[in-house]
Amino acid sequence: METYVLENLDSFNLIHIFECGQCFRWNKNEDGSFTGVVKNTVINVIEQENKFVFTGVCKDGNFQEFIKEYFDLETDYSIYKEKLSKVDSYLKESIEFGNGIRILNQDLWECIISFIISANNNIPRIKKIIEKLSLNYGEKIEFNNKVYYTFPTPEKLSKATVEDLRGMGLGFRDKRIFNTTKMILEKQIDLDKIKNMETTDQMREELLKLDGVGPKVADCILLFSLKRMDVFPIDVWVRRVMNDLYIHNENEEKVNKKELLNLAEEKFLGLQGIAQQYLFYWKREMGA
């Protein structure tokens, strides 16, 4: 068991980070701490008097480096916030609201599967399905006398038949998960190659070949795992907030996607991904 304590972290709020919709495997405990499974490690984080205490058993490498990498602690979010706050008063307000958001460095494989599951689904159920997959196909780890499961590897998940997957509550996404797992396992799509590609467009083109990965899911993967800050995943909430703020179309479903992308590019200038996160979180938490 290792502990890492950090003081005076800028732009770091546990609720904002874990509940802004980017990740699915973190849960809040009664003491206000959060526990999550990251790669082969279970991590607990708690905020105590302006200090953040990270606890975990790190099986791959140095625990402190692991935390710094995963929580994106090398990135200075004040620069992002400063730029975006100048866009207009809406951005300013959304940033004040989601002040402590940070984009986690999530595992590419896990991110792909998780966001295929997210299609036409709600967050509580997405989390349930991912837990069930992990329980059935992941590795068991104990932490503080509790049992956790790692996210299944492609090898392990490939043992599941389409029927098995249907039994996990995946619904119509069963075949998509099955096919994508196979494509990745057989290296028809090489994830390491994607990580090393030059441009966002090259990465997106490759991701779109995976079954169940369309424009929205690809952009989520690009933002949440490949750290492409210039992508702008458009879901119902983002469409809603962009329409309310800038377009004022009576029928928000009719708002053209290209129009939204152009607008986002023009306004947020390479920081569409970050802007999207603040706006998404703000809109979803504030409601209506």
Add this chain to the structure above:
DNA sequence: TCCCAGGCGGTAG
């Protein structure tokens, strides 16, 4: 009960 969910794939026009 009924509507909806961080959409996608397929098909028709």
Add this chain to the structure above:
DNA sequence: CTACCGCATGGG
């Protein structure tokens, strides 16, 4: 190329 539809399931 765009427009539409069906899809499984369960949360609220």
